[in-house]
Amino acid sequence: MVADIIFYLFATITVVAALGVVSVKNQVHSVLFLVLTFFTTAALFVLMGAEFLAAILVMVYMGAVAILFLFVVMMLDVEFASLKKEAARYLPLGLAVGLVILFEMVVIITQIHIEPGAAAVASDVPNTLEIGRVLYTKYLLPFEIASVILLVALIGAVVLTFRDRKLAKRQSVSKQHARTREQAVELKKVASGEGAS
């Protein structure tokens, strides 16, 4: 009973916050709503006994991804007003398509009969332990491939953004050491009353 109330409380906050992400004007507020969505979703995971997913959601998505979003939103100077105007033109069509999909999904998903015993993990085993057991054994290969994907993302980020600036001022220690007195200092005889040129 209490669990039900908590569930509906968090679920409502999640949905309202998610709506806030896409509807508020100020994009910084939008990211903050996103953080709220992540947090309440994490709470929902805890209610379902999936504490590992909840922790990951808080640590990775709230702690890293959302903060990065915040940085990007603050640093990019994007004219959101014109984007919004453009998006408003397609709003009716988008809403219509969304409603049709929602209707279809509701029709289908209400037909699912959930069997109480069908939980993926036995209730007496903490699922962090269970994930730890299979991640490096049964799912070793997918784990390794995921690391390759991250490597590609890393290379891609560097390749697409790194620019070798010609004008950048760099220090070359060996050049500095190799410099002789003749290259560095120039003596000029200045005639009195005329000034240096």
Place this chain on the structure above:
Amino acid sequence: MPVQMPDINLGLMLPEILVTLLAMALLLMSAWYGKEGRGTIGWMSIFGIGLAALAVLSGGGSGETTFGGQFLDDGFSRYMKLLLCIATALPLIMSLNYVRDQRMDGGEYYVITLFSLLGGMFMISSGGFVMLYLGLELMSLSIYILAAFRRQDLHSSEAGLKYFILGSLASGILLYGISLIYGSFGTLSYAGIAQVLADPHFHVGPVVGLGMVMVIVGISFKIAAAPFHMWAPDVYEGAPTSVTAFMAVMPKVAAFAVLYRILLVAFPSLHDQWGPVLQFMAVLSMAVGSFAAIAQTNIKRMLAYSSIGHVGFLLIGLSTGTIEGYHGVLIYLTIYIFMSVGAFGLILILNREGVGDNIEDYKGLSRKRPYLALLMSAFMFSMAGIPPLAGFIGKLYVFMAAIKAGMIGLAIVGVLFSALGAFYYLRLVKFMYFDEAESEFSMPISVSSQAVVVLSGVIVLVWGVFPGSILGVTEAAVRMFQ
């Protein structure tokens, strides 16, 4: 509790391991040697793909699995990986000079291409949806980067961003579908799902259908089948031509292999559910490919629509749900690689000569560069499916399989669209042979690009005249999984 390791047999993964090690070594090399080393790195990557192809050929392909059935090594996967290596190596050979001319500097271009190949290989060998998804992401992520590689060009950046955003959406849909399938079957391996479906007590609910359709949608996006093709013309046009040549073929090979595994291995008994979906997409793709291509003035856009049309023909073969149908798909796909690489290769060569991407620029090509014009006409005739060339054989087998499966209406529609599509292929031939030249052709042509194009041309001709040489190979690949 003791830790249970799955069975690990790394020997089966030799091609993948080779490609991974090579890519990482080349990454270090490109950081070390900088711009001076990129030519060497290019050739080394091509050489490495050749090695991987040899490893593919030398291996057993005996149907063994490793990592608890997550990685399959059968004759089918060996054949598809060989195609994948060809579809990666040929565009790479052509792009060596192009990459230098376009100042897409550094060896990273080749490294990312290799990682993309790796993703495709894992997709082909996937034994379940987890591996499928990871392979798909590895392949797509690499191609997003490649599409945006000419970053000083606004079109290229736009292409990369567009492909990335729409691709992420498609991945989301795919994942949602996979989660629904997992919820219904309690397993993510293709063999496991087939086993559950074989159980007569298992009730196939509508959720299974929804999950399956979402997976099909997610993968259809990658092969640019209508109505999920919207990104293709813009991305093909904006991406550097060498990348376009690569992404027009490589992801299709991997995605069709995966579609085979999902539809014919995991869900063969639900053919009456997914068959009509694929038929609908096939007809729509052929229609889009034929009608929209006519209005194009840019040759890369025209070829993008043409590739959507080809996907339509391929989907006919797949939608039959029979082994003959998939045999047709394999033949068509094999031939398509060479037609498409050849056509894009010619665009690359002519790009270097200062010919633009407009179809008008090809006017009078036959007088200036008679043998290039001849090759281009050969590819166009082959894509149109005109008999003495290989493209005809591919279409013939797909249509025959459709008729055998009782889908005569679909076969007739296919033939009609094929005839309609011939119009715009022939229009290009007309421009090249019957119109006066408006521009000058001057620059020298690189030997390696020419070699690839001539090879493709010869293959398209030889397979058209002597189809037996390809049929034997594909039939052997198909028989592996009967």
